[in-house]
Amino acid sequence: MQPKGYTGRILFIDLTKQKYVVKPLEVSIAKQFIGGSGLAAYLLWNMLNENVHPLSPDNVLVVATGPATGALAPSAGRFMVASKSPITGIWGESHAGGFFGPEIKYAGYDAIVITGRSSEPVSLIINDDEVTFYRSQHLWGLDTRTATNIILDSLGRDLHVMVIGPAGENMVKFASIMVDYYRALGRTGMGAVMGSKNLKAIAVRGSRGVEVHNPDEFTKVVEEFLYINTRGPWALPAQLSLGKYGTPNLVSLMNAIGRLPTKNHWTGYWEHADKISGEALLKYRISRGSCFSCMIMCKHITMVGGGKYAGTVTGGPEYESLVSLGSNLLIDNAEAVIYMNQLCNLYGLDTISTGKVISFLFECYERGLVSEEELRGLKPTWGNEETAIELIKMITYRQGIGNVLAEGVARAARIIGRGSEYYALHVKGLEVSAQDPRAHKSVGVTWATSVRGADHLRSLTTVDELGYRDIAIERFGAEMANEVCNRLSEGYKGVVVKDQEDLFALVDSVIMCKYGTMWPPMYYFDFIARLLYPLTGIEEFSNVKHLREAAERIVNLKRCFNLREGIGKEYETIPKRFTSEPMPTGPAKGHVCNLEPMLKEYYLYRRWDYNTGLPYGETLEELGLNFVLVELEKRYSLPRRGNGGSS
Amino acid sequence: MVLVRLHGVIKEEGGIGVVNVDAKSVSEVLHKLPSRIKDIVGKYIKYVVIVVDGEILHVNSEKYLEGDEAVDIFLVAGGG
Amino acid sequence: MGLQGRRINLDPSLCTGCSICSLICSFSKFGIFSPRYSMIRIYYNHEFGRVESISICRQCGECVDRCPYGALRWSGSIVTVDHNLCRGCLTCVHTCKYNAFSVVDGKPYKCDLCNGEPLCAKYCVRGALYAA
Incomplete structure (x- = not known):
């Protein structure tokens, strides 16, 4: 059927x-x-x-x-x-x-x-x-x-x-x-x-529609969706924080917990954060919008009405863009950040990577790692919005130093050399997102293991971000809950990240949004099971165990995709800034991220061998990934749980 | 005196961003807020997040405040 | 409260363009999710974030007068379609000033206010849609 x-x-x-x-x-x-x-x-x-x-x-x-x-x-x-x-x-x-x-x-x-x-x-x-x-x-x-x-x-x-x-x-x-x-x-x-x-x-x-296996049963799912968003425990904060202010709402909160990337991630606290906060941006908003079939509605359109950047109309900026182009560059002019966000949208640039290659150049300049000759009159100093805007154009059209930055921060650092690699903040070549593993330890293992490089959207956990005890108990048990909820402790973060990565793999396949699953944590595996079976009629989907297994299968397949490219455990690390430079200022002052124990725990729960960084043959077999196993064995000798290796 | 910073809807509804409160703990801070602010915080009490020097404290926390801390009051949010 | 004189209204300042009204409409009437089947369709400009127009029945009754087969009729103050009498000539669709009909399998469909509890309004969490 x-x-x-x-x-x-x-x-x-x-x-x-x-x-x-x-x-x-x-x-x-x-x-x-x-x-x-x-x-x-x-x-x-x-x-x-x-x-x-x-x-x-x-x-x-x-x-x-x-x-x-x-x-x-x-x-x-x-x-x-x-x-x-x-x-x-x-x-x-x-x-x-x-x-x-x-x-x-x-x-x-x-x-x-x-x-x-x-x-x-x-x-x-x-x-x-x-x-x-x-x-x-x-x-x-x-x-x-x-x-x-x-x-x-x-x-x-x-x-x-x-x-x-x-x-x-x-x-x-x-x-x-x-x-x-x-x-x-x-x-x-x-x-x-x-x-x-x-x-x-x-x-x-398209002129057709999406058909449903069991409309009566699916009606219950739709009613639950409405209930969760209007009367559920997270309904009010979802509306009044995320809905009303959009993701910029996070700026002040992240600053208060010392997790607001500032000055090329030098620190996690910025005294001018309120200038680019959700409240500061509210006055530029011309519309509260939403994506298709969403009851949170966090998508806003912003306009700058006067001044130097008059006429700017753009979606967002979102939290990630505000940080990347704002605090990360020490630019405290919200209107300039909105304008840069518009430029990135119009030229078709990722705001996260764009901000991080620019902050890389700013830091290289501060430390004397780039020559005036390479810069051709450009002044890449902290907080210099004109230079940042100029660089966005130079990157887009690959002019001058922009042509180097357009290659991404990892390649740019290799081209520039002179020790600039240290300030190139990336994992596996992808620029880091707007978190800091020193102020939120689980971010370390999230970045290190993410299949697409340093990225929050494959497994960023929020149960520890502000410490949701009820959710921690529900998902990991009362014994682990305290440790799980402590964002400044490495304890249990390997297992928490593994669980979140599985959830997100499923969410990314169903497909739903990270809002509603990452935060607020309203939908978990059980809801997805209640949703998918009456929708599709595939009986296995009603079984949470099947869905968790499918999620693990997807995560494993993507990790094996990277292994096939030769990218294994030696690349599953984070920039040294986060492991060896203690957080210099703010609420997380003095902290570093101790990655290894979390990584070891992650590998254990992932059922991959920590020593070789390869999956156990049995893991792939159990997930029905024999076709992957066969191909990987052409180039790797996959460990077996029966014959050694850490388990 | 403890510096209390209000954020988001709490700030907007109260029309004020910063207040000083003579208190020795979070629970006392919440008790001694100006009555209008206290009502707003009370309305959202289930969803309020209190951050003191990066530490998230419960609304009933009796942890001793020295007096030079800033107490941030948010409506819960999260993500990246 | 009766249905006398009621129809669906939109407050464009509250609408976010989420399409949930259209989805619940097509699902409740046809068991399928398709905004193009829906009897309420909001045209939203995503560039500036505003409602451009809305297609929804105003219950004006002009189609009742024009239907050659008497398939459209007043039920109290609501215009309904009797699909047993309808021959699919779509005169009503062409008559309608508000582009309120949707055509599914050659037959016209229109808003009947869901027997008194319009689902589009119920599912509009912003309260942009209301029956009055």
Whole structure:
């Protein structure tokens, strides 16, 4: 029986031949890998190998939805893209909300798989079963807003569009893809992959809908969704903090716990944080918006009405962007930060990586590691908003030192040399996100083990962030609860991060939002089971054990993807700044992150061998990943639990 | 005197961001807030987060405050 | 309270464009999630974050007068479609000034206020939609 929820169809597009074909989504694959991130991992494992260069025509870009996408379920507007990342060379994925994902489902596809390279700029226009290779020379070079508007005006306002800007076209290694104007597929350079394929945009319109296996049972899920968001224990704070102020609300709170990255992550406390806080930004807000099917509604549109940056209209800025372009650069002018956020959105740059390559340059300059000759008159001093704005343009168009920074902080440091590597804050080549492992210890193991590099969205835990005892007891038991809740202790953080990584793997495959799962912690495995079975009719999905196993399967597959690329345990570490430089100021003063014990515990619970950094053969067998085992054994001798190794 | 900083809706509804309170513990601080602020904090008491020098303290905490600390009062939030 | 004179109204200053109204509408009427099947459709401008327009029945009754087969009729103050009488000529759809009908399998569908408890309003957590 064909499950519901899914469309059961995957669209394969070859840009080189300008041909497309629809193939079925096999039910057994849906059962094992759910959809979204899991489905993309399965497809990319099979379609790629270690010899494929990320910016070559052989790389594959997967645009995937999950079974919940397009339904009335918590934040079910989300979708994801995955590919081999040009910035890290390993697993790359990025998720966005907005309204594009549901439209893919309504057009009749669970996923779109794009291969090859067009000989000239092209966009894909998808109207249900009809796929048009739309010549796009006239869109090439345009910013994301203009390109979006031209597509909508010429082809229909009811289309939804994802598009790259000049940064993607110029293959800046951390170029983003913008969706419905302001939703960003930000991280891991997915925009550069589109640029390398000469693919400017994808626009979709669908006339169908998402069908449900058991409408009566699903009605109960929908009612529970409404209840949780209006009368549940987290409903009020979700509305009054996250909803009302959006993610900028976090700035003051993170500063109060000493976790606000400041001055290229030199410290975690900034005395001017209130200038870029949620409250400070409220006065620039012109609209409170939301993504598709979301009751939290944290997406806001901001406008600067007067002064130097008058006329700026942009989505956000979100917490990550405020930190990256604000406190991280010591820029305390909120209007400048909003403007920089707009520039990044228009050019199609990831705000996180952009801010971190700029702060890297600022610190190199302060320490005399870059020469005036390399800078050609630029003054990269802390708090210098003009220079930061200039650098965003130089990165986008690969001019001067911008061409070096456009390679990402890891490569830039290798080019600059002179010990600058120490100040290049990345894991596996991806710039660090807006946390600090010295002030929130679990972040260390989150960053170190994240499959896409230093990143909060694969496994950032919030149970310890402010210490939610009830949740800790529920998930880990009363004995562990105190230690789990202490963000300044390394205790049990390996297991907590492993649990969160599994939850997020599932959330990223269903697909739901991190808001509602990461914070507030409203939905856990049990809710997802109650959601997926009446939606799809796949009986296994009603079983939390099956879902946890599927989540582990997905995490393992993505980690093995990186192993195939030669990226193993020696890369699962964090920058020395966080392990050996005690936090200099603020509430977490004196702390460093002691990574190893957490990492060891993580490996233990992941059922991977800590010594070799490889999965036990049995782990892959138990998860039904024999096809992965066979391929990995061509290059590694996988340890067996029976014959030694730590267990 | 303890410096109390109010954030988010608590600040907005109370119309004031900072108050000084003569108190020796968090529980005393909350007790001695100006009545209008006290009512607002009371309304959200289940969702209030108190941070003192990076440490999250319970609303009933009797931990001794020296007097040079800042007490931050938030409505709970989280994430990254 | 009766349904006399009631219809769905939108306060655009509260709407965030989340589409939940359209989803619950299509789901309750057709058991499927599809904003294009919905009898309430809000056109939201995502660039500036504002409502451009809304398609929803104002219960004006013009379609009742124009239907050649008597399939559209007043039930109290609500206009309903009798699909046994409807022959799918879609005169009502073309007549409607408010673009309020959705057409599914060749037949017209329109807002009937869900028998007194409009689900779109119930699920609008911002309170942007209300029956009055």
